[in-house]
Amino acid sequence: MNKFKTYWKIACLTGAVVLMFAACRHRYEDPTPLDIAIPYGFPSRLNIPDDNPMTVEGVELGRALFHDPHLCGYTGTNPDSLMSCASCHDRAHNYDLGPDNPRLVNGRPVGRTGKATHHNAMPLMNLVFNHEGYSWNGSICPQNVKGRQSIEDIVLMAIEADDELCSTKARTLAALRADSKYPEMFGKAFGSEEITMERVQKAIAQYVRSLVSGNSKFDRYLQGKEQLTPQELHGYILFTTEEGADCFHCHGSEGSPLFTTNLFYNNGLDNVFIDPQDRYSFTGHDADHGAYRAPSLRNVAVSAPYMHDGRFQTLDEVLNFYNQGLQPSPYVSPLMHHINDGGILLTPSEIADLKAFLNTLTDEEFLE
Ligand code: HEC
Ligand code: HEC
Structure with missing residues (x-):
């Protein structure tokens, strides 16, 4: 009888140990909080919902x-x-x-x-x-x-x-x-x-x-770590001046380093608006006919095809459009200052400079 009790005790103990092991196996430490490294000059306000913190x-x-x-x-x-x-x-x-x-x-x-x-x-x-x-x-x-x-x-x-x-x-x-x-x-x-x-x-x-891109040649230039070529610098000046290429109002510059405002504009691609999913379809505001979010121009050299409908296959086609292909309509954004000229009307060498500047926005580390 005593022997039986001892066996019973041993069996219970072993069972308890096995159960404890099983419980331990499924217990996990709390995940490690992840702080997003904010690149130089970037805004510090992040869009992260309270119920899904980064780890x-x-x-x-x-x-x-x-x-x-x-x-x-x-x-x-x-x-x-x-x-x-x-x-x-x-x-x-x-x-x-x-x-x-x-x-x-x-x-x-x-x-x-x-x-x-x-x-x-x-x-x-x-x-x-x-x-x-x-x-x-x-x-x-x-x-x-x-x-x-x-x-x-x-x-x-x-x-x-x-x-x-x-x-x-x-x-x-x-x-x-x-x-x-x-x-x-x-x-x-x-x-x-x-x-x-x-x-x-x-x-x-x-x-x-977690996908943050902020280490392009242009970023390193802003931090004094690398120099832009005279051509790239001239392209940068064109990008940020109204009488030049006038891109910065919607696509930002060093003052808004995301290279987009993330806001919505009609940039003069068309003059008839039939897309049932443009900005107007969401807001119902007349001014939003044919308007879309301005994409960031970071890494734009590798993001073809371009525009909401992918109509342009190369950056040259995009630049040709802004240079001489603008379509006037009542809905074009007032920030398209060159609309009445049909485009920014730069010379081929100025367009080449602008393109050289856009190429400095490529962040190789991010794309690897
Ligand atoms: C068949 C191609 C395709 C696949 C697969 C796909 N997407 Fe997309 N994604 C798109 C398109 C097209 C859009 C733009 C939609 C629009 O605005 O009309 C988009 C837009 C997005 C956006 C919005 C980006 C912004 O700047 O607003 C996010 C985020 C996104 N996708 C995440 C994902 C995730 C996560 C998956 C996988 C679960 C995924 N996508 C799978 C084609 C795709
Ligand atoms: C009034 C605001 C505005 C101005 C000014 C402007 N853009 Fe845009 N840009 C947009 C919008 C909005 C889109 C998206 C339009 C669409 O898809 O229909 C866009 C799209 C682009 C795209 C395609 C990006 C992609 O990923 O598809 C490039 C490249 C571009 N713009 C470069 C430029 C350059 C270079 C200039 C100056 C010559 C310029 N933009 C001036 C608003 C603007």
Whole structure:
């Protein structure tokens, strides 16, 4: 009888130890808070929601998910049925499409099923400094009545949209749960190994917010670390003067180093406005016909194709448009001071200087 009691005690103790080990195995430390390194001269006000603080482990997980070809809900290896965010937002191209992307058809990306997106893709860079709304028309913002307000919301939209990843929550979650690396990564980022769509959205949004570009030749010039060539300097002067190329009102300069105001303008591309997803479609303000968010010109040399509809394949085409292709209409932004001349009317050598300056905005470190 006594012997039996001892066995029973030993069995209980062993059981307790096993249970303790099991519990320990699933306990994770709190993730490490991540402070975004704000580049020289950049604004310090960041757009980070209170319920999704940046962490080292969250960004690490987000990076893996952003590039995971199974994010579209397929577990096979056939490249034609695989797609991730990186299929359209390619790091080497400023997280934009880039001119040679196999997904690029007629200036616009096609989603997993071959359906084209309504607009050209956008670069994903310095979005943590943008407080004016996301997407070309800025409709992803706190005023969106359909609840599409944040980068977290964009993640789910991209996963479900029939012109993007064309998946469902259930399919994508099943594909991610089939990958043995994720439980631990979710554990480290969120405290437990559970893989939920809310966590997928949060992690990818953290990764997107971590994409900060501020180390171009031009930045090093502002800090006195590198010199611009006379041609680049002349291009810079043209960029920032009204009688020159007059670009700075909308695309910023050293005073607003994001190289965009992140605001919305009609820059004279067209004189008939039929796009059902321009800025007007969101605000209903007459002045917003044909208006879109001014893209940042950082890394612009590698972000082709250009404009909301991808109509220009090269920077030369863009500069040719601003030089002599402006279309007058009642909706052109009053900041397009040269509209009545049809363009800024620079000489070919001045245009070459302006282009040389734009090329100094490339941040090789960011694109690597
Ligand atoms: C098929 C190509 C495609 C895929 C795949 C794709 N996107 Fe996009 N993305 C776009 C297009 C096109 C836009 C511009 C939408 C618009 O404004 O009409 C965009 C815009 C965005 C924006 C807004 C950027 C800004 O400056 O406002 C974010 C953020 C974004 N995408 C993140 C993602 C994430 C995260 C994923 C993966 C879950 C993803 N995208 C997958 C094509 C794509
Ligand atoms: C009135 C504001 C305004 C001015 C001034 C202006 N732009 Fe723009 N720019 C925009 C807007 C808005 C867009 C996006 C338009 C669209 O897609 O329909 C844009 C788009 C661009 C693009 C394409 C970027 C991309 O990623 O697709 C480039 C390059 C560009 N502008 C360069 C310039 C240069 C160079 C100048 C000076 C010669 C200039 N802009 C003057 C507002 C402006």
